[in-house]
Amino acid sequence: MPVSDQAFVTLATNDIYCQGALVLGQSLRNQRATRRLVVLITPQVSNLLRVILSKVFDEVIEVNLIDSADYIHLAFLKRPELGVTLTKLHCWTLTHYSKCVFLDADTLVLSNIDELFDRTEFSAAPDPGWPDCFNSGVFVFQPSLETHGLLLQHATDHGSFDGADQGLLNSFFSSWSTADIHKHLPFIYNLSSNTAYTYSPAFKRFGSSVKVVHFLGPTKPWNYKYNPQTGSVLEEGSGLANQHQTSFLNLWWKIYQHSILPLYESFRDEEDHASPGHTAAVEELGAISAVGSSQPWPAQGPVEQTVVSDDTPPSPKGCHAEDTIGWPELETSAGVRCDPLSPPSPQCADSSGTQSTSQPTDKAEGDPSLEILEPSQEPPVDVTGDPSPQDALEVDLAVSVFEISIEEKVKELSPEEERRKWEEGRIDYMGKDAFARIQEKLDRFLQ
Numbered sequence: 001m002p003v004s005d006q007a008f009v010t011l012a013t014n015d016i017y018c019q020g021a022l023v024l025g026q027s028l029r030n031q032r033a034t035r036r037l038v039v040l041i042t043p044q045v046s047n048l049l050r051v052i053l054s055k056v057f058d059e060v061i062e063v064n065l066i067d068s069a070d071y072i073h074l075a076f077l078k079r080p081e082l083g084v085t086l087t088k089l090h091c092w093t094l095t096h097y098s099k100c101v102f103l104d105a106d107t108l109v110l111s112n113i114d115e116l117f118d119r120t121e122f123s124a125a126p127d128p129g130w131p132d133c134f135n136s137g138v139f140v141f142q143p144s145l146e147t148h149g150l151l152l153q154h155a156t157d158h159g160s161f162d163g164a165d166q167g168l169l170n171s172f173f174s175s176w177s178t179a180d181i182h183k184h185l186p187f188i189y190n191l192s193s194n195t196a197y198t199y200s201p202a203f204k205r206f207g208s209s210v211k212v213v214h215f216l217g218p219t220k221p222w223n224y225k226y227n228p229q230t231g232s233v234l235e236e237g238s239g240l241a242n243q244h245q246t247s248f249l250n251l252w253w254k255i256y257q258h259s260i261l262p263l264y265e266s267f268r269d270e271e272d273h274a275s276p277g278h279t280a281a282v283e284e285l286g287a288i289s290a291v292g293s294s295q296p297w298p299a300q301g302p303v304e305q306t307v308v309s310d311d312t313p314p315s316p317k318g319c320h321a322e323d324t325i326g327w328p329e330l331e332t333s334a335g336v337r338c339d340p341l342s343p344p345s346p347q348c349a350d351s352s353g354t355q356s357t358s359q360p361t362d363k364a365e366g367d368p369s370l371e372i373l374e375p376s377q378e379p380p381v382d383v384t385g386d387p388s389p390q391d392a393l394e395v396d397l398a399v400s401v402f403e404i405s406i407e408e409k410v411k412e413l414s415p416e417e418e419r420r421k422w423e424e425g426r427i428d429y430m431g432k433d434a435f436a437r438i439q440e441k442l443d444r445f446l447q
């Protein structure tokens with residue numbers, strides 16, 4: 001029986017983490033999750049990824065840090081390291097749900113975990129590095145604006161001992177380790193994939209009952225390359241830690257290959273049917289680029305490039321020209337040839353400017369509809385805490401017969417784009433638009 005007032009929730013603040021969210025969402029569907037699937041995103045996520053996410057998730061919700069109470073918002077501006085943390089805390093604002101399970105975008109669900117909804121706030125599993133603390137990659141919580149406010153207040157008053165959400169949540173829910181054993185989730189609900197198990201007999205005994213794998217740490221599944229023919233990740237680069245990790249990584253990639261890549265293709269096909277002219281969608285978006293990738297693998301044919309035109313009309317309100325994603329031509333293992341994708345932006349065309357959430361639909365039944373967000377009326381402000389141009393992070397997806405890879409590409413904005421961003425109110429308060437930087441510029445100018 002589907003339960004509509006409870007949800008699995010994840011978070012993706014850029015197109016790269018969206019890849020993780022997609023695989024997570026699909027893994028929940030594969031395991032017949034009976035709760036709604038929700039993904040929180042920030043303004044940096046491109047229109048294309050919003051559309052793709054809406055095919056897997058029931059709700060794609062844009063959260064904007066400007067939504068928080070102003071005094072807290074201002075306090076956070078002085079604490080750039082807490083940016084992504086603050087975004088994760090937004091899950092407490094989902095008050096149209098009575099109870100939720102939060103899962104990091106770098107987790108993978110291996111069997112049905114609906115029983116987690118029998119638990120209450122705040123339930124989580126021990127952190128493998130310090131078991132008296134919980135790991136904040138999987139937790140049960142109860143949305144509440146009051147709790148959200150208290151968490152923000154706690155963050156401004158006390159900061160976070162690890163500079164991120166895990167430290168903050170552990171000091172807020174400080175009785176977790178002693179008060180109630182029911183709030184200790186078994187380790188099988190949050191098994192870190194990259195730990196070398198010092199207690200390997202336990203892994204032998206319990207490893208097969210693992211329900212959620214967490215790719216915690218700096219190297220994520222999407223940082224590996226994958227061979228679709230052998231069904232395994234390629235060793236080169238990061239060097240694989242252990243056998244367990246390899247098999248979990250292979251599972252992640254299998255879902256990516258079989259369920260996520262086809263979404264991009266079917267999206268492209270829908271696009272072709274919807275607008276035979278093709279260019280309409282391109283113009284709507286303002287600019288679109290296709291990356292003629294450097295192709296480190298055997299080239300499958302000529303790679304065409306869609307030229308980014310400088311005289312494209314200004315993008316409609318709420319749609320940002322830099323919300324583009326570069327796609328090389330795809331050649332799938334099935335030998336299907338794909339043109340560069342062109343994201344449509346239905347909501348850009350008739351932007352009524354209303355607030356963010358999409359209408360919930362039940363993805364389990366019928367055709368997944370393309371419902372995506374209305375752009376937010378407020379000019380989004382980048383306070384995600386990363387001073388790098390994170391909002392310009394592009395995904396460079398390369399698919400060949402022998403190798404699939406998801407590369408990060410940090411796009412340098414042109415001075416025109418910088419200016420447009422500034423005019424749209426998208427000001428990088430933490431980075432190059434920080435007062436100190438502007439002061440430096442003024443000083444240089446006056447000297």
Ligand SMILES: O=c1ccn([C@@H]2O[C@H](COP(=O)(O)OP(=O)(O)O[C@H]3O[C@H](CO)[C@@H](O)[C@H](O)[C@H]3O)[C@@H](O)[C@H]2O)c(=O)[nH]1
Nearest residue numbers: 011012013014017104105106136137164165166167216217
């Ligand atoms: O640029 C980012 C970074 C993080 N996230 C989201 O935040 C989560 C946490 O970040 P992650 O990279 O997964 O951190 P971990 O390697 O898992 O490190 C640990 O430390 C983090 C900070 O305290 C906690 O959030 C994690 O739950 C904990 O496992 C991700 O899964 C995403 O959902 C983004 O959307 N964009």
Ligand SMILES: [Mn+2]
Nearest residue numbers: 104106137216
């Ligand atoms: Mn994580």
